[in-house]
Amino acid sequence: MQLVSYQIHSRSELHSKKENHFYLRENFLMELINPEVQSYAEHFSSKEDELLQEINEWTLKNHTGYNMLSGHLQGKVLEMISWMVRPRRILEIGTFTGYSALCLAKGLAVDGQLHTIELRNDDAKTARAFFDRSSFSSQIILHTGNALSIIPELDETWDLVFIDADKPGYIEYFNLVLSKVRQNGFILADNIFFHGEAIEQDPRGKNAIAIRQFSEFINGRKDIEKVILTLRDGLCIIRKL
Numbered sequence: 001m002q003l004v005s006y007q008i009h010s011r012s013e014l015h016s017k018k019e020n021h022f023y024l025r026e027n028f029l030m031e032l033i034n035p036e037v038q039s040y041a042e043h044f045s046s047k048e049d050e051l052l053q054e055i056n057e058w059t060l061k062n063h064t065g066y067n068m069l070s071g072h073l074q075g076k077v078l079e080m081i082s083w084m085v086r087p088r089r090i091l092e093i094g095t096f097t098g099y100s101a102l103c104l105a106k107g108l109a110v111d112g113q114l115h116t117i118e119l120r121n122d123d124a125k126t127a128r129a130f131f132d133r134s135s136f137s138s139q140i141i142l143h144t145g146n147a148l149s150i151i152p153e154l155d156e157t158w159d160l161v162f163i164d165a166d167k168p169g170y171i172e173y174f175n176l177v178l179s180k181v182r183q184n185g186f187i188l189a190d191n192i193f194f195h196g197e198a199i200e201q202d203p204r205g206k207n208a209i210a211i212r213q214f215s216e217f218i219n220g221r222k223d224i225e226k227v228i229l230t231l232r233d234g235l236c237i238i239r240k241l
Helices: 002-016 021-027 035-043 050-062 071-085 099-105 121-132 147-153 167-178 206-219
Strands: 089-093 113-118 140-144 158-163 181-190 224-229 235-240
Touching (some): 089 099, 099 113, 099 140, 121 140, 167 206, 206 224
Parallel strands (some): 089 158, 158 181
Antiparallel strands (some): 224 235
Protein backbone atom coordinates (compact mmCIF):
# COMPACT_ATOMS: atom_id res chain seq x y z
CA MET A 1 0.00 0.00 0.00
CA GLN A 2 2.86 2.39 0.67
CA LEU A 3 4.16 1.90 -2.88
CA VAL A 4 0.75 2.68 -4.39
CA SER A 5 0.43 5.76 -2.21
CA TYR A 6 3.86 6.95 -3.30
CA GLN A 7 3.01 6.44 -6.97
CA ILE A 8 -0.18 8.47 -6.71
CA HIS A 9 1.75 11.25 -5.04
CA SER A 10 4.45 11.05 -7.71
CA ARG A 11 1.91 11.39 -10.52
CA SER A 12 0.57 14.52 -8.93
CA GLU A 13 4.07 15.94 -8.68
CA LEU A 14 4.86 15.02 -12.25
CA HIS A 15 1.91 16.99 -13.57
CA SER A 16 2.14 19.97 -11.27
CA LYS A 17 5.84 20.80 -10.90
CA LYS A 18 7.74 22.26 -13.83
CA GLU A 19 11.00 21.54 -12.09
CA ASN A 20 10.48 17.81 -12.62
CA HIS A 21 12.99 17.58 -15.44
CA PHE A 22 12.21 14.04 -16.50
CA TYR A 23 8.57 14.81 -17.12
CA LEU A 24 9.44 17.94 -19.11
CA ARG A 25 12.00 16.06 -21.15
CA GLU A 26 9.62 13.24 -21.96
CA ASN A 27 6.90 15.65 -23.04
CA PHE A 28 8.83 16.18 -26.28
CA LEU A 29 10.53 12.79 -26.50
CA MET A 30 8.89 9.42 -26.78
CA GLU A 31 8.00 8.32 -23.27
CA LEU A 32 10.00 5.12 -22.94
CA ILE A 33 9.92 4.73 -19.18
CA ASN A 34 6.89 5.04 -16.92
CA PRO A 35 7.22 8.49 -15.28
CA GLU A 36 6.20 7.04 -11.91
CA VAL A 37 9.00 4.46 -12.13
CA GLN A 38 11.46 7.22 -13.05
CA SER A 39 10.29 9.40 -10.17
CA TYR A 40 10.51 6.49 -7.73
CA ALA A 41 14.05 5.65 -8.87
CA GLU A 42 15.18 9.26 -8.56
CA HIS A 43 13.57 9.62 -5.13
CA PHE A 44 15.50 6.67 -3.73
CA SER A 45 18.81 7.50 -5.45
CA SER A 46 21.44 9.87 -4.10
CA LYS A 47 20.68 13.46 -4.99
CA GLU A 48 22.56 15.65 -7.43
CA ASP A 49 25.16 17.90 -5.87
CA GLU A 50 24.48 21.66 -6.02
CA LEU A 51 26.58 22.31 -9.13
CA LEU A 52 25.00 19.47 -11.10
CA GLN A 53 21.56 20.66 -10.08
CA GLU A 54 22.47 24.15 -11.28
CA ILE A 55 23.67 22.80 -14.64
CA ASN A 56 20.44 20.83 -14.94
CA GLU A 57 18.28 23.86 -14.20
CA TRP A 58 20.35 26.24 -16.34
CA THR A 59 20.16 23.91 -19.34
CA LEU A 60 16.42 23.48 -18.90
CA LYS A 61 15.85 27.24 -18.88
CA ASN A 62 18.39 28.30 -21.49
CA HIS A 63 19.01 25.51 -24.01
CA THR A 64 16.63 24.22 -26.66
CA GLY A 65 18.45 20.88 -26.61
CA TYR A 66 17.76 20.17 -22.94
CA ASN A 67 16.80 16.58 -23.78
CA MET A 68 20.49 15.92 -24.56
CA LEU A 69 21.42 16.33 -20.89
CA SER A 70 22.13 13.04 -19.09
CA GLY A 71 20.15 14.15 -16.06
CA HIS A 72 19.96 12.98 -12.47
CA LEU A 73 19.51 9.21 -12.76
CA GLN A 74 21.79 8.54 -15.72
CA GLY A 75 24.33 10.97 -14.32
CA LYS A 76 24.41 9.01 -11.09
CA VAL A 77 24.90 5.75 -13.04
CA LEU A 78 27.82 7.31 -14.94
CA GLU A 79 29.31 8.41 -11.64
CA MET A 80 28.92 4.93 -10.13
CA ILE A 81 30.54 3.28 -13.17
CA SER A 82 33.45 5.70 -12.96
CA TRP A 83 33.92 4.96 -9.25
CA MET A 84 33.93 1.22 -9.97
CA VAL A 85 36.55 1.60 -12.73
CA ARG A 86 38.62 4.30 -10.96
CA PRO A 87 39.99 5.43 -14.33
CA ARG A 88 43.21 7.36 -14.87
CA ARG A 89 42.09 8.48 -18.31
CA ILE A 90 38.52 9.16 -19.45
CA LEU A 91 37.47 10.31 -22.91
CA GLU A 92 34.08 11.90 -23.45
CA ILE A 93 32.87 12.56 -27.00
CA GLY A 94 30.15 15.19 -26.74
CA THR A 95 30.43 17.58 -23.78
CA PHE A 96 27.17 19.53 -24.15
CA THR A 97 26.83 21.74 -21.04
CA GLY A 98 29.19 19.66 -18.89
CA TYR A 99 26.84 17.59 -16.74
CA SER A 100 28.02 14.10 -17.73
CA ALA A 101 31.69 15.07 -17.63
CA LEU A 102 31.39 16.19 -14.01
CA CYS A 103 29.59 12.94 -13.14
CA LEU A 104 32.33 10.85 -14.76
CA ALA A 105 35.10 12.95 -13.19
CA LYS A 106 33.98 11.99 -9.69
CA GLY A 107 35.48 8.52 -10.05
CA LEU A 108 38.83 9.65 -11.46
CA ALA A 109 42.01 8.39 -9.85
CA VAL A 110 43.90 11.02 -7.89
CA ASP A 111 46.25 11.62 -10.84
CA GLY A 112 43.51 11.09 -13.41
CA GLN A 113 42.39 13.28 -16.30
CA LEU A 114 39.21 13.54 -18.30
CA HIS A 115 39.39 14.72 -21.91
CA THR A 116 36.06 15.92 -23.30
CA ILE A 117 35.34 17.06 -26.85
CA GLU A 118 32.59 19.48 -27.88
CA LEU A 119 31.92 20.62 -31.45
CA ARG A 120 29.87 23.73 -30.64
CA ASN A 121 31.71 26.76 -29.28
CA ASP A 122 28.80 28.08 -27.22
CA ASP A 123 28.27 24.77 -25.43
CA ALA A 124 32.01 24.42 -24.84
CA LYS A 125 32.14 27.87 -23.22
CA THR A 126 29.18 27.04 -21.00
CA ALA A 127 30.72 23.72 -19.94
CA ARG A 128 34.11 25.33 -19.24
CA ALA A 129 32.49 27.89 -16.96
CA PHE A 130 30.87 25.11 -14.93
CA PHE A 131 34.07 23.03 -14.90
CA ASP A 132 36.02 25.99 -13.53
CA ARG A 133 33.70 26.13 -10.53
CA SER A 134 34.18 22.43 -9.73
CA SER A 135 36.86 20.64 -7.75
CA PHE A 136 37.87 18.86 -10.99
CA SER A 137 38.80 22.01 -12.92
CA SER A 138 42.46 21.05 -13.29
CA GLN A 139 41.63 17.44 -14.23
CA ILE A 140 39.17 18.20 -17.04
CA ILE A 141 40.70 19.05 -20.42
CA LEU A 142 38.13 20.49 -22.81
CA HIS A 143 38.73 20.30 -26.57
CA THR A 144 36.59 22.31 -28.97
CA GLY A 145 36.23 21.08 -32.53
CA ASN A 146 35.60 17.97 -34.62
CA ALA A 147 36.16 14.81 -32.57
CA LEU A 148 37.20 12.87 -35.66
CA SER A 149 40.21 15.18 -35.97
CA ILE A 150 40.93 15.57 -32.27
CA ILE A 151 40.81 11.92 -31.13
CA PRO A 152 43.79 10.73 -33.24
CA GLU A 153 45.90 13.53 -31.74
CA LEU A 154 45.33 12.35 -28.14
CA ASP A 155 48.19 10.07 -27.15
CA GLU A 156 46.44 8.30 -24.27
CA THR A 157 45.34 4.87 -23.17
CA TRP A 158 41.69 5.10 -22.16
CA ASP A 159 40.17 3.31 -19.20
CA LEU A 160 36.68 4.66 -19.89
CA VAL A 161 35.10 6.27 -22.97
CA PHE A 162 31.66 7.88 -23.17
CA ILE A 163 30.20 8.40 -26.64
CA ASP A 164 27.33 10.89 -26.70
CA ALA A 165 27.74 12.96 -29.86
CA ASP A 166 26.24 12.90 -33.37
CA LYS A 167 24.67 9.50 -33.97
CA PRO A 168 25.94 8.93 -37.55
CA GLY A 169 29.47 9.18 -36.15
CA TYR A 170 29.12 6.43 -33.53
CA ILE A 171 30.73 3.62 -35.53
CA GLU A 172 33.65 5.82 -36.58
CA TYR A 173 34.15 7.06 -33.01
CA PHE A 174 34.14 3.48 -31.77
CA ASN A 175 36.71 2.43 -34.37
CA LEU A 176 38.93 5.39 -33.52
CA VAL A 177 39.04 4.70 -29.79
CA LEU A 178 38.93 0.91 -29.49
CA SER A 179 42.63 0.34 -30.14
CA LYS A 180 43.45 2.92 -27.45
CA VAL A 181 41.15 1.42 -24.83
CA ARG A 182 43.01 -0.83 -22.41
CA GLN A 183 42.09 -4.49 -22.10
CA ASN A 184 38.97 -4.75 -19.92
CA GLY A 185 38.41 -1.02 -20.34
CA PHE A 186 34.92 0.27 -21.05
CA ILE A 187 33.11 2.22 -23.75
CA LEU A 188 29.69 3.65 -22.96
CA ALA A 189 27.36 4.67 -25.79
CA ASP A 190 24.28 6.79 -25.09
CA ASN A 191 20.89 7.10 -26.84
CA ILE A 192 20.81 3.48 -27.99
CA PHE A 193 17.01 3.62 -28.30
CA PHE A 194 17.02 7.11 -29.86
CA HIS A 195 13.68 8.12 -28.35
CA GLY A 196 12.22 4.75 -29.31
CA GLU A 197 12.77 5.26 -33.03
CA ALA A 198 15.75 2.88 -33.25
CA ILE A 199 13.76 -0.05 -31.86
CA GLU A 200 11.11 0.19 -34.57
CA GLN A 201 11.13 -2.56 -37.19
CA ASP A 202 11.88 -0.07 -39.95
CA PRO A 203 13.52 2.97 -38.33
CA ARG A 204 13.38 6.25 -40.23
CA GLY A 205 15.54 9.31 -39.97
CA LYS A 206 19.31 9.37 -40.19
CA ASN A 207 19.89 9.32 -36.43
CA ALA A 208 17.62 6.35 -35.71
CA ILE A 209 19.08 4.45 -38.67
CA ALA A 210 22.63 5.25 -37.51
CA ILE A 211 21.93 4.03 -33.99
CA ARG A 212 20.41 0.77 -35.30
CA GLN A 213 23.47 0.28 -37.52
CA PHE A 214 25.77 0.91 -34.58
CA SER A 215 23.89 -1.63 -32.43
CA GLU A 216 24.07 -4.23 -35.20
CA PHE A 217 27.76 -3.45 -35.71
CA ILE A 218 28.47 -3.89 -32.00
CA ASN A 219 26.37 -7.03 -31.80
CA GLY A 220 28.41 -8.72 -34.52
CA ARG A 221 31.79 -8.18 -32.87
CA LYS A 222 33.63 -10.96 -31.02
CA ASP A 223 36.27 -8.79 -29.34
CA ILE A 224 33.93 -7.14 -26.85
CA GLU A 225 31.25 -7.89 -24.27
CA LYS A 226 28.19 -5.66 -24.25
CA VAL A 227 24.97 -5.04 -22.40
CA ILE A 228 22.23 -2.45 -22.94
CA LEU A 229 20.67 -0.81 -19.91
CA THR A 230 17.04 0.27 -20.26
CA LEU A 231 17.95 3.57 -18.63
CA ARG A 232 16.53 6.83 -19.97
CA ASP A 233 17.18 6.63 -23.75
CA GLY A 234 19.25 3.45 -23.59
CA LEU A 235 22.88 3.12 -22.45
CA CYS A 236 25.17 0.49 -23.98
CA ILE A 237 28.07 -0.70 -21.83
CA ILE A 238 30.91 -2.28 -23.81
CA ARG A 239 33.94 -4.07 -22.32
CA LYS A 240 37.03 -4.59 -24.47
CA LEU A 241 38.27 -8.20 -24.27
